[in-house]
Amino acid sequence: MNQSVERSIKDQYAFFFIEEDWIIFKDSADYYFETAAKILGKDIQYGKEEHKLLRRNVTKRLYIGIGCEHLLKAIYLKNGFCINRLRKGKKLQNPYPYKIDDIDKNDFKDDDTLSLNQLIENLFKIEEYGKEKGSIEKGLKISKVFRNKEGHVAVILHDFKAQNYRDIERSLIWIYRKSFNEDLQLTFSVAAGEEANFNIKKIE
Numbered sequence: 001m002n003q004s005v006e007r008s009i010k011d012q013y014a015f016f017f018i019e020e021d022w023i024i025f026k027d028s029a030d031y032y033f034e035t036a037a038k039i040l041g042k043d044i045q046y047g048k049e050e051h052k053l054l055r056r057n058v059t060k061r062l063y064i065g066i067g068c069e070h071l072l073k074a075i076y077l078k079n080g081f082c083i084n085r086l087r088k089g090k091k092l093q094n095p096y097p098y099k100i101d102d103i104d105k106n107d108f109k110d111d112d113t114l115s116l117n118q119l120i121e122n123l124f125k126i127e128e129y130g131k132e133k134g135s136i137e138k139g140l141k142i143s144k145v146f147r148n149k150e151g152h153v154a155v156i157l158h159d160f161k162a163q164n165y166r167d168i169e170r171s172l173i174w175i176y177r178k179s180f181n182e183d184l185q186l187t188f189s190v191a192a193g194e195e196a197n198f199n200i201k202k203i204e
Helices: 002-013 019-038 049-078 116-126 130-152 162-180
Strands: 084-086 108-113 182-187 197-202
Touching (some): 002 108, 019 049, 049 116, 049 130, 049 162, 116 130, 130 162, 162 182
């Protein structure tokens, strides 16, 4: 019974993504990052009053992680690479990433896509970031852990390190510049009195 329920829900989302779908993934990433940057404790309308700051910070970290996954999928698609996962039992001559134009779409699942970890691991095979590769990878890996931890456990205390957010900001600023030719101004407001910033300008 559980399998049939899961199957029916997965079928609602079944889709083989093509190059032009990068636009909606990028738009989604922008939304999650802007929300993560700007959301305040007063925006948390439900739950216990004493947990509003906690919920705000959890939301920020979850949205940063989701935003990073959508952003990387936008990069893959924009560059013509497949984000759908290979069907079980199928083997292709080369490992990921695969060019959409070079594959048989029937070899790939339409209800499952690459994990954030796979996206990070293969990113530098499809995009050249030069000397910023290390800082980009660091920021993305922090984002991945944020999303995974906040999605799987609930804790009252988090050992806050402001530098984690600065590392993510730097990573995203360089990705927006190189992959989308955009100047991203970004500050995730986390510490008391810290002013949020999310602004995108096209680089002429």
